[in-house]
Amino acid sequence: MGLFLLAVTGITAVLFLLLPGRNLLHGLSLAASAGLLGGAGGLTREVLRQGQVTYPALGGFFYLDGLSAIILDIVLLLGFLVSVYSVGYLEAEFRHGQVDERRLGIYYFLMYAFMFTMMLALTVKNMGMMWIAIEATTLASAFLVGFYNDKLSVEAAWKYVIICSVGIAVALLGIIFLHLSSLSVLNPPQLLDWTALYDQAEALQSPILRLAFIFILVGFGTKAGLAPMHTWLPGAHSQAPSPISALLSGVLLNSALYGIIRTVAIVNKNLGSSAFTGRLLIAIGLLSMATAAIFILTQKEYKRLLAYSSIEHMGIIALAVGIFTPASIFGALLHMINHSLTKSMLFLSCGTVLQKYGVKEIARIRGVLSLLPVSGPVFLLGLFAIAGTPPFSVFSSELSIIGAVFAADRLLLGAVFILLLALVFMGMALSMFRMFYGGPRGKLVRGENNLPGTVVLMLLLAAIAVTGLYLPPDLQQLLLQAQQIIIGGQAHAG
């Protein structure tokens, strides 16, 4: 099943380069993503039943457990929604002559290649392979960032490629040290094999492992957009086509964090305490939140603003992982899901706004609510949601993280955390709310011009509104499994 999924994705990606005709392309992408989503559902059920899924094929490189299943589901769910949205989006672009058929094909090809690499990163057992896949995500998305091929997007793409490759290279150094630390313990077939590393964690050589963690944190941290390595993120997110920004922010960052979390699990088990990793993660997390909070306050472009908010949320998750209590891990994973859904919803509505107004500056936009009867309100509510306002889901996960922080007797940390959240909200309100009200300038017609996209937006809004107070039991079980995988020992919801 899992191998099949990977294969399907890869093949579809290639197909896009061969097939002619817009409708055919759209149709294929819809069908493929729907199928993938279904497959993901099946896989998840299997994981729920057996705890993990592996196949003997190709030296049993395929490995899926609760942790990776969660993120895989996010990838495929968002993949589906984004490809539905993309249909309307690209059609509009096509009408405005932004893209031609060829570029359309390339777009889909790159998008599916991107998804393929991410799925690979999440489903391999071998840390080295994982590294390769994550590096590949950068390469696959580079041209998506530079898709519009104008000054700004090329610049963004260059920065994206260079910074991420360098960061990833540092991560490779970390992987090498990880390998080194395990040399005396593991024997060839299971080298760099995560499960093996985790089981034998106590036996690994701590000094090297610590060094490895440092490099992996810096490396994958760069990819995950943690301050101060976040610098590529605002540019890339603001220049990429909005559906891609949604994927970047909702999925890519998570899969980078996934690498860190796997490593943290090993290191903490080896060191027997989370002090070493915790300090770093909390520091970097707070730094990211603070950076975002300050930068949002005077941000002038809405997509950049949202990008900074992604940095903030990555910081939140990192901090929660740093606390490393069952509750905090649960919150962190939950927050991954909620942030992905909410943030991608925001980026998608950004896309609609951008297509309506054609400008990225907040100052030049007025009357979104009156002009976009659906996307406008969704956008506004999404802002409240992402800022942690109940009853939306981001609030509930932030709450559980804050609760975990306080339960761990980190009172001051918790207070600072809440303060930063408030600052972020203030920044958003000050810099962004004004674009929703008032009457639009110029002669813009009222109404939505991306129907499938609008449907997607409403679905997402419903999702984050419902999960704000209610957690499906399956998801809960999955989260508990993941929590157990990371932290070991007995699972509980915190």
Place this chain on the structure above:
Amino acid sequence: MVGFRPEQVYLLMMLLYGGAALSALLLRKHPHWGNLTAHGLCLAAAALGTAASLLQLTVVEAPLRVSLLQSALPLIGVDLVIDRLSAFFILTLSVLGGCVSIYSFGYLQHYFGRRDVGLFNFLYALFILSMFWVLTAGNAVFFFIAWEIMSLLSYFLVVFESEQKENQRAGTIYIIMTHLGTSFLLVGFMLMFSFTQSFDLLAGSATIPGWAKDVMFILFLIGFGTKAGVIPLHIWLPYAHPAAASNVSALMSGIMIKTAIYGLLRFVLGYLQLQHAWWGMLLLGLGLVSAVLGVAYALMEHNIKRLLAFHSIENIGIILIGLGVSFTALAQGHALVGAVALAAALFHTFNHALFKGGLFLGAGALQLATHTKDIEELGGLIKRMPRTALLMLIFSLAISAIVPFNGFVSEWLTYQALLGSIGPGQAGINIIAALAVAALAFSGALAAACFVKLFGISFLGLPRSEHALHAREAPASMQLGMGLLAGLCLAAGVYPLGFLRLIDQVGVALTGTAIAGGLQGGWGTVSYPLAAAGTSISPPAALAVMVGVGLAAGILLRVLGGSGRERRYGTWDCGFAAINSRMQYSATGFSKPLRIVLRLLYRPGRELVVEEGRSPYFPDLMKYKVSTEAIFEKYLYDPGLQLINRFSSKLEYRVQTGSIHMYLLYIFLTMLALMLYNRLV
């Protein structure tokens, strides 16, 4: 009734509000029917709420616990606890809500065709529902959630007429202030959680160390103070209230800011159990500052709704004075004084909901009739809208704490509580209490002045603009809504005992001390339970005497006086040209003496523009502009915000320079730093 289950009534009520919201949305296309059904359902729900809460205040003893949803999400659970404190606030909410709904039947008609009434009513009904949840939340998390939802909905209601710039600004200031306040609350709740491992409001706080309790008190004070509009956290209030539609501002000012009072009672008195006297004294101090400054700023306002908003600040101050006295007294073990002060605070909360709600509704009627909020453009409306005028007069008298109305009784109780709190050997409290008495008296007199201005300028004299000249009386439903409130004001003023008995039930539930026994001396007489039976007032008696004397005087005149006719004639114009509307006193002129006396507070600025004509003695045009400063914004908030802004915009370009080399350098340095850390740790 047999097997009466209040829970069910409350549930039904919630359903009704939900139904109102839904029906409003569904009937969007037919604003008239939608409005009718929505507010009809709200009215029914309000009636149910009133009945249930009354029953609970009188019959039902034990607090009700209703668990609506136990979520799989950590820390989140939705359960309601309705005890007498909640019941009292629900009563207030339902009474005001009902009247406002009646009012809205007519009021919202001016939206038909122009705005989305369906959406408005949807938000409106949910807003009431969210307040109900705030008042009944059983655990801190759900309280927080309901609180945020309430803020969110009220924000949307504030920016509902969002095409005006000032409304957007108002909304933004409001949502930011309230969200900042809320995060203080969150820290408080989390402290509570980290020490007791639970969010249950009725659980004991014994395991919380003293210092943490102090910190929590401060946090709660800031958090709730922001919502209540306690000076200096009040800046959002004078913007938000005028921006909202009048029926909404009535609810916001009548109930929403009172949820903060509820919060203080619930968390500080009920949960933290008052460990120091200085908590109360702090409240007292804040209260008297807010009372005086609030009314002082109100005096300078000519926008009727801003004026009323500042009066909300004043009355919150008065409530806080009562609350402060009771907290201090209870902390020192003077149970009876505490109970009286508490009763005073709660009664004033109720009264303020009545008359302030009414005033905002009246303001709405004025705005509807004259299309302006500026009283300088009104005048002579008593001729054109006699009933509205009468109702406004009643509300004005009530809020100025003048005798036969309810405002007086609660202020009287506050005075008495202050008197009772004064005792030998506690200098601090004594001095603050004496100052509080002075503050109460001062704010009372200023309020009277302010409402003489409001009523006199807008209803009396000659009309000052076309609008005022062609104003028409408000629709019957609006009058009915206001009339009910006015009637309640009078009832609560003339026969306070009935209300005080209910409130006493709350007091008993909270402090275990009853004052009702001491309160009653003869019919309609409220006596002061602390001291000699001498101290007592009887509003009905006073009313009777006054009416009697008035009638007697009238009859006497008929008998003694010769020809009883009175001649109508023009106002004396000193023999110059006939009086016109520009010669009468303006609101600015009326408040000028006090502006000069209190110039320290307003830092008034004035400029005189003269366009000289043929000779300096015959100017073509003279403009005289007077402005007062909003001290707190100008000297406290703006500088802070500018500081942050400058900092961030600086940093933005220092850090995110756009140079890729810089970015790589960051990574490089981070790596080196972490390697160093690894080596050293």
Place this chain on the structure above:
Amino acid sequence: MNPSSYILIQILTILAVAPLVNGIIRKSKALTQKRQGPPLLQMYWDLYKLLQKSAVVSETASWIFTATPYIVLATAVAAAVLVPVSTLIIPAGFPGDVIMLVYILALGRFFMMLAGLDTGSTFGGMGSSREAMISALIEPSILVSMLTVGLIAQSTAVGEMMAAMKLVTAPLLHPVYLLLFLALVIVLLAETSRIPVDDPATHLELTMVHEAMVLEYSGRQLALMELGAAVKQLVLITLLVNLFLPHDQLLTMTGSGAVLLSVLLYLLKVVLAAVGIAVIETSTVKLRLFSVPNLAALAFILSFLGFLQYFVLGR
């Protein structure tokens, strides 16, 4: 004594005596100024004449203008009920206290200010705005000083306060009560619109406050207003003298004779107070409107000091 007859005595005495007080003040002012002055009973005649005349009412005015005279009189009289002329006639547990007194008078003032604005004339507005300022500034001193006295009686009922003051020997030699007394004197002058705060005799727009408000009144309405003002003045005088110059402790006998004697003594005190007011009025000048705050501040400081002294020295 039963409440109804108490109320009757109160109302009748005060209604009967109030105009006389004005007469006494005017007469003694005239005498101090070496003038003949009007006869003592002049005000009674004035009232009678005015009652005969029908009123002229502005076309702009509304029912408020017509209702105000009755309300003013009614509130003044209702206030009179709360301030017993003698402690011997107070029925047990009579409801009503000094705070209520203040806020009943506030009702009258409220309507008087409205009436000033009602006619749309320039003077009326001026009068009410000035009145608003003065009353606002004076209010705190009344309540603080009354509260201090109330502390002794542990009650704010005027009767209780008087009963308590009886036990104090020579109140005016006691620092606390001296301060409070002075404060209340200032309050009295301000509330009854006397020099130095206001000038009852003036009709100069620069100086008039109370007169400006009632400027549009004529005939029987004016009469009611005048009477109301006089009653209010007497009520305040009564409050002052009965609190700080208690006399009932001098009486040894009981019964109706005692009551009569006590009332006579009370009248004597009122006459003294009236003469005192006249002396103050002649010996001071009217202040500029914006110096009145200083006077009010003085009053407040006096009362607050009194309050503090009460705790410094004990009772």
Place this chain on the structure above:
Amino acid sequence: MANYLDALSVLILVSSFVLVANKRISSYIATFRLQSLLIALTAGMMGLQSLRLEGRVDVLVVGLLIVSLKVIYIPNLLNRTFAQVEYRVEKDFFLNIPLLVLICCGLVVFSYFSISTIAGINAGTINMQVVNSVSVVLIGLLFMISRKKAIGQMVGFLVIENGLFVTALFSTHGMPFIVDMGIFIDMITAVLIMGILVFRINEKFESINLHELKNLRG
């Protein structure tokens, strides 16, 4: 045997010093070629060794790959790219050369200081070689930071890759084969993408000087 490897690792380090000291683009492409050659040598020796001892050929294969890619293909690619974008003589570095070299020495010392914690874990001298290789990585990064031109950054990135590779080689005698392969594929693709982007930058900004790329700020 071991001391040959020591010598090689030192030589590789030195070569990166030389790289930093180069002024012209053409010259540091050449230096990169040299460094890659040295690495290929190392890989070859280790490959032979492992073939003799364990009968593993993978390291050898890897060595050959390096020769074909890093010694021959990529440098040529770089040269071609460089030839096609218009060339303007301008100062290509922020800090002057001597200072850069000094900083590099500092980096070596630092990496010795921070990595010495893992002394004596593996057989004897690996430690020293690891230090050298890690400092190569750091120097490569420093090189990227110090060069203005896009190609300079590409070279820097490749040097980092070299550093990583030798680290892997010296510390662990090569990663698992498949991983190594993957790394190579990634690297090639990365370089290709960067090349294309360099062209685009050149056409959009009429220069490959990264100073122009400062529009995305704040």
